[in-house]
Amino acid sequence: MTNRRFSIRLAALAVFAIAQLFPVVLNPADAQQLTDKAKKVGGKFMCMCGCSQVLTECNHVGCTTSAGMLKDLNQRLDRGESEDSITQAFVQEFGTQVYAEPPKSGFSLVAWLMPSFYLLLGTVLVIFVISKWRKRVPVEALADGAASGISPELLARARAQAAKETED
């Protein structure tokens, strides 16, 4: 198989793979039903049946808890209650376990800050390690250089050549 034919086949394969994505995205407006307020608000609560699922996603057969909660939610929305007052009412009825995600206030803020803190701390650590490694003189280089009497210039040139040769 020639180089060109192989490239054409690869390109065709890529086009086929990408084509699989198009039907998904041709109708994005149709794909979403996020305008439904009940769905949006309900997505902020957990189903309290113990299934560990978000209220609007819990549909396991025979779950009366989610049905009751969704009914209550719809009634409150029909009465024109705000998101905040619905949240308060649900927390009062079911406790803080009803939150699908921790509120961004008080102690719960810690949950939101922790990942960013880890990332920041990790990045600082990696930068520290990189700078430390860059300053370090390699053990084997010291030993080899000293033993063989190779000059630092020659060693640097050899290393540069090796780096060039081993580069992908």
Place this chain on the structure above:
Amino acid sequence: MDVFGSFALVLAFVCAVYAIVGGIAAIVTRHPLLVKSARHAGMATCCLIFTATFSLEYLFFTDNFSAAYVVSHSNRDLATFYKIAALWSGQEGSLLFWSFLLSIYVFSVLIAYRNKNGELMPYVGVVMAGVQTFFLVLNNFVASPFKMLAIANANGSLTYFTREDGQGLTPLLQYPEMVIHPPNLYSGYTGFTIPFAFALGALLARYPGEKWIHLTRKWTMIAWTFQTLGIMLGAHWAYAVLGWGGYWGWDPVENASLLPWLTGTAFLHSVMMQEKRGMMKVWNVWLVFCTFGLCILGTMLTRSGVVSSVHAFAQSSIGSYFVGFLAITFLVCFAAFLKNRDYLKSENQLDSVVSRESSFLFNNLILLVSCVAVLSGTLFPVFSEWFTGDRISVGAPFFNKVNIPIGLILLFLTGVGPLLAWRKTSTDSLKRNFGWPLLVSLVMGAVLFAFGVREFYSLICFILCIFVTSTIGMEFLRGSKVLHARTGSSFITCAIDLTMRNTRRYGGYIVHMGMVFVFIGLAGVAFNRDIQKEMQIGQSMQIGPYTLVLQSYDTKAEKNYTAQRLIVEVLRDNKPMMMLYPEKRKFATAEQPGTMVAIYSTLKEDLYVVYAGDSGDTQLPVVHAYLNPLVKWIWLGGVVVVFGTLVALLPNRRAVLVLAGSTEAATHPAQAGLPSTVTLREGHD
């Protein structure tokens, strides 16, 4: 047989303790007979655990309803297939199964290295026996699977009795994937004991060089493959059985399986730094320690009831044993590290920030951040209860918000990392390696945007997937072109040849490609849609291009359950396509019904139809239909990841250099008359 199994477990415990004591004595005295004796005790422990496990299975197969565990997890009508799975369906049996799988690994290691690495193996044997002993304590004294049914008499004596039938297996577990998912996941959890034992053993023994890394590489990859398979099968089971239209709900038990997978993945990458450059020795040792610790933590979370989960076993006091074991493990590891930390000094320097070394550091950073974020989110309800008295739950929206950006950074590094050179990457090399992939991905991103992909994370994900695919494709193309120029073989043959010459490198690329497929599937979530409707016979509902018509419904009686089945005809553009049969199953021995989702799956989308029950008011069947785009790519990605790992496990084929204008092949430069400076580049990249 129950007494036999119980006795085997007690004997196994005695042998395991002897393997520790004898092993330590062998290390101190270096007496060859003691070394041999401790090793044999380790092997005997494994054989006795095998015996106990087969005894429990025998009780299931013979419907022995005098054993409490069999009564709780089986019944006479249960299919033979599921009687195997009943072994690990409860707390006691699953802990025995843990010991069983661990014993397979331990036995294999003891046999494989019986005449090798004499300095290291006694240490490894002691560590492995230590882990086995902990689980045997649980098997014997805390959660014995061999308890018999008995009534206490007034005089204090016991009268043993047998039940007519058992309570059956939980309906959710009566699904073929449930027979293979737990063994895979547990094989992953238990498998990480081997690299842990070698890492700790090498540290304690101050075993020279990177030998322990070479020795454990295949064991780590085997454990990682099982863990990947276990996670994938679990996700597929959740998708096909739970009926909520998704496959990953960030449940604490699901998260518990992901944690060691993340650190294990980090280890598989950073280990190359130690092999190639003698760097990150401390990091690698601690990564292995953490991976093992997270396996134990995951096992604890599933069993202790510390966090609530649908997948967890009943709440019990077993958690305190795990906490104790984790504390002892950490102390031993920390003490060994403090005592021998000079043994772990890195040897090399970093020549450039733009290098493979740096990319591995960032790859490890991102994987670790993801791991710690998932862990802290999983345990946050416990922390919040300690500090505030209120248990604040952390559900899927939190984990998605935190992990989607992290996942995308990781995907970006998947494309970038392998194309950076070791030591230093020049600007020319950067342009050469990244120019085309960057251009292709940006152009395709613009095309996707023009065609309506406006969901930010999905668009970024698709762009990155195209970028990574391009970089991997270019790597194969570049290597194949060189081989093609040398040999004249077809490009496909050259690509296979290239892979077989450096299985680790190109197997790794295949694994990365599998991960790209998984990310494509995950990106599709943004375009999910669903509809739910009460339906009379002959009524239809529309979802996307599909029209679903309820043709009829019936009831079928099977040996162990009765199924109510809907017969749904699927039409596309008003043309009949197929029939789907979503079911609701009622098991004779359980009140909880089960679902069987009907799925029509293509690479483009899944039509996912659930019989959600009958309406309370009208008694009409309720059909919940989902259109989930690109889900199949996730399962396909899983298969590709496993295939890539298997390729990476294969030994490299020896390179054959064919000289231009010559028909002779040489296996060594010297043979080919080449100058000694010319070497064939074969190695672990």
